[in-house]
Amino acid sequence: MSASLIVLPASLALSLLTSATPAAKPEASGVKPAATSVKLTAAQQSAAERLVGGALAEGHAYARLAELTDGVGPRLSGSEGAEAAVAWALRSFQADGVKAWKEPVKVPHWVRGEGHGEVLASERTRGHPLELLALGGSAPTPPEGLVAEVVELRSLEELAALGEKVKGKIVFVNHDMSVAEEYGHAAGLRARVPAEAAKLGAVGMLIRSLSTASLRTPHTGATHFEAGEARIPAAAVSVEDSMLLHRLLAGGAVKVKLTLGCSELPDADSSNVVAEVRGREKPDEVVVLGAHLDSWDVGTGAHDDGAGVTMVMEAARLIAKLPQAPRRTVRVVLFMNEENGLRGGKAYAEAHAKELPKHVAALEMDSGGGRPLGIGLRAGDGAKAMLRPWLAPLEGLGAASFVDAEAGGADISPLIPAGVPMVGVKVDSSRYFDVHHSMADTLDKVNPQDLARTTAAVAWMAYALAESPTPLARPEAPATPPAPSVPAPSAKASGT
Ligand SMILES: [Zn+2]
Numbered sequence: 331m332s333a334s335l336i337v338l339p340a341s342l343a344l345s346l347l348t349s350a351t352p353a354a355k356p357e358a359s360g361v362k363p364a365a366t367s368v369k370l371t372a373a374q375q376s377a378a379e380r381l382v383g384g385a386l387a388e389g390h391a392y393a394r395l396a397e398l399t400d401g402v403g404p405r406l407s408g409s410e411g412a413e414a415a416v417a418w419a420l421r422s423f424q425a426d427g428v429k430a431w432k433e434p435v436k437v438p439h440w441v442r443g444e445g446h447g448e449v450l451a452s453e454r455t456r457g458h459p460l461e462l463l464a465l466g467g468s469a470p471t472p473p474e475g476l477v478a479e480v481v482e483l484r485s486l487e488e489l490a491a492l493g494e495k496v497k498g499k500i501v502f503v504n505h506d507m508s509v510a511e512e513y514g515h516a517a518g519l520r521a522r523v524p525a526e527a528a529k530l531g532a533v534g535m536l537i538r539s540l541s542t543a544s545l546r547t548p549h550t551g552a553t554h555f556e557a558g559e560a561r562i563p564a565a566a567v568s569v570e571d572s573m574l575l576h577r578l579l580a581g582g583a584v585k586v587k588l589t590l591g592c593s594e595l596p597d598a599d600s601s602n603v604v605a606e607v608r609g610r611e612k613p614d615e616v617v618v619l620g621a622h623l624d625s626w627d628v629g630t631g632a633h634d635d636g637a638g639v640t641m642v643m644e645a646a647r648l649i650a651k652l653p654q655a656p657r658r659t660v661r662v663v664l665f666m667n668e669e670n671g672l673r674g675g676k677a678y679a680e681a682h683a684k685e686l687p688k689h690v691a692a693l694e695m696d697s698g699g700g701r702p703l704g705i706g707l708r709a710g711d712g713a714k715a716m717l718r719p720w721l722a723p724l725e726g727l728g729a730a731s732f733v734d735a736e737a738g739g740a741d742i743s744p745l746i747p748a749g750v751p752m753v754g755v756k757v758d759s760s761r762y763f764d765v766h767h768s769m770a771d772t773l774d775k776v777n778p779q780d781l782a783r784t785t786a787a788v789a790w791m792a793y794a795l796a797e798s799p800t801p802l803a804r805p806e807a808p809a810t811p812p813a814p815s816v817p818a819p820s821a822k823a824s825g826t
Contacts, residue, residue: 370722377652377793378723384648385786391644392778394422395637395699399630399773406466406627407667408439408598415623419603419643419664426647428662430605435677437667439598440466442627443591445565447536450477450585455578461546461568462536463628463768464590465520465553466670469561471534475589476500476563478533482579486519489526497531500586502567504538504576510759516540520566521554528560534588535564538572543764546570550626550767552670563590600666602674605643607650609658609796616659616685617795618750619645619788620694620741622668629771633762637699637776637784639664645789649796656796658690665741668696672740679744686748690801693753694739695788698766699776700758702729702787706737709751710803717753717802720794729755729787751802753795755787 370378385391402418405411416432423430447460481499483489489501503523507516517540524535539549546568555561565588567575578584603623609615621638625631646662649655665674679686691709705721707713714732724730737754738746746752758780765771795802 370719373654374797377797378790380652381645381648381789381793382723382727382786384651385644385789386782389778389782390647391640391781391785392776394640394643395632395776395781396773397422398636398639399632403630404627405623405625405631406440407437407600407624407670407673408441408595409627411627412437412600412624412666416601416603416666419623419639422643423603423605423646426643426650428605428607428646428650430603432601433604433677433681435600435602435666435674436597437600437673438671439595440670441593441595443470443593444589445591446475446589447565447567448587449575449578450587452583452585454581458571458574460571460586461548462565462571463548463550464592465524465537465551465564465566466626467553467555468524468564468590468592470592471563471588471590473591475587476533477585477587480536480575480579480584480586482576486522486526489523489530492530494530496527499532500534500536500588501527501532502536502572502575502579504572507538507540508542510542510763513540513763517551520551524553524562524564525555525559528555528562532562534562536567536575536586536588537564539566539569539768541569541763541766541768542761544569545770547768547770550628563588563592565590602666602678603664604661605646606659606661607646607655609660610655611657613659614685614688615657615801616661616689617792618661618663618689618692618742618745619792620663620665620692620739621696622666622674622741623664624666624669624674626669626767628767628769629765630773632771632773632776633698634766634771635668635696637781638695638697640781641695641785641788644785645792648789649793656793658796660792660796663741668741675741675744678741679748683748686745686750689745689748689750691751691753691795692742692745693737693755693788693791693795694742695755695784696739696741697757697759698762699781699784700760700762701780702727702784703756703758704729704731704733705791706733706735706754706756707752707802708737708805709753710805713751713802716798716800717794720798723790724787727783727787746808749804749806751804753791753802755784755791757784
């Protein structure tokens with residue numbers, strides 16, 4: 331718990347926030363801001379005070395995040411930490427009076443092992459250590475390491491143009507991601523270059539870390555080899571060391587020694603944690619609130635995705651405490667294995683396939699613990715008009731408008747073919763990639779007030795979706811189901 335949290339009575343916190351913060355900005359989409367003249371009923375106003383006020387005043391989400399990050403720690407799929415997180419989530423829901431259970435998921439069990447890299451000495455340098463982290467899914471090097479010349483490139487097209495010139499070399503992807511919006515493109519390179527380079531005979535792959543700030547901290551992430559594809563060692567190098575490699579390569583050949591002790595163990599038994607507050611009128615109609623319980627094995631996954639986990643857990647806790655449950659069921663799903671397999675998202679969609687026509691909305695929080703900016707949608711005609719009257723309690727949070735960004739999320743993407751409407755609470759992710767997937771993703775990077783504000787927005791949107799007399803119109807199902815397990819190189823920032 332942070333000493334900077336101010337504990338106020340819920341109703342006072344709500345009125346202070348509502349009166350002291352500027353009105354929501356006009357929407358970029360050109361749609362008029364939320365109509366402030368629409369009045370909520372007394373019962374709805376009371377629910378808003380309890381949900382928004384409770385999230386802002388009680389500091390519960392941040393305390394939970396401290397338990398998950400400082401208590402449980404990192405929780406990569408297949409690890410003891412991941413199973414400790416499952417047990418923690420079940421205990422926490424029980425303490426909150428929210429019914430919860432486990433659903434089985436088989437997960438990949440990749441283990442990092444040791445990792446070292448160095449630029450070897452030459453006539454132009456006395457050599458340098460490289461700060462790096464193996465990519466999830468990377469193959470190991472031989473125990474004694476591998477030594478090879480480095481070939482720099484920036485795209486899959488450049489790789490294809492080089493062709494067999496990369497044979498026997500370490501391919502170095504020196505992309506130019508500098509802002510959050512460029513993450514999706516760079517993540518596509520991280521996912522696919524190792525497999526494509528291996529086909530051409532490359533013996534290793536290095537990629538500049540996908541980050542928007544660096545104190546020589548490498549950022550890991552997933553790479554992907556299809557079954558039967560050749561696997562090579564692959565690692566993310568700190569931004570500073572990537573710049574060093576670039577400078578040295580400008581002067582001639584550079585040799586790197588890479589030692590990675592990764593191993594791929596048999597798939598492990600794990601679980602999604604599912605919890606719900608049953609609806610009072612239509613319990614078979616379900617609003618899903620999702621976040622992912624797994625994290626990378628470095629840092630403690632505070633922003634990714636401890637923040638999302640605590641937001642959706644807190645939404646369920648606050649909704650369960652209301653004097654009257656909303657009409658529909660609010661179901662929290664803490665997905666396992668978002669980071670390196672998406673097995674939890676796929677398992678949920680398969681296990682609940684028969685219920686999906688009555689999933690009235692899905693909302694996933696996986697873009698860090700920043701402040702809320704507005705509401706995104708992926709739904710049928712009339713969805714904005716239906717939701718607009720419900721946005722008023724978000725005005726004090728600065729989130730009472732629709733944003734252009736389409737709602738979605740990796741774990742709920744397998745629900746798209748069933749036409750489940752998606753709703754998103756868009757958060758400020760501008761600094762998310764400073765720490766994402768790195769040793770620096772720790773509790774101290776999460777601002778308690780920002781976390782509380784977004785938690786309030788999530789709790790209220792969950793209530794609105796579950797309480798609204800009519801559900802959102804369903805979007806048309808795409809002709810070809812998307813649900814990629816890895817972002818395509820052209821994908822926009824997904825923040826996963
Ligand atoms: Zn994530």
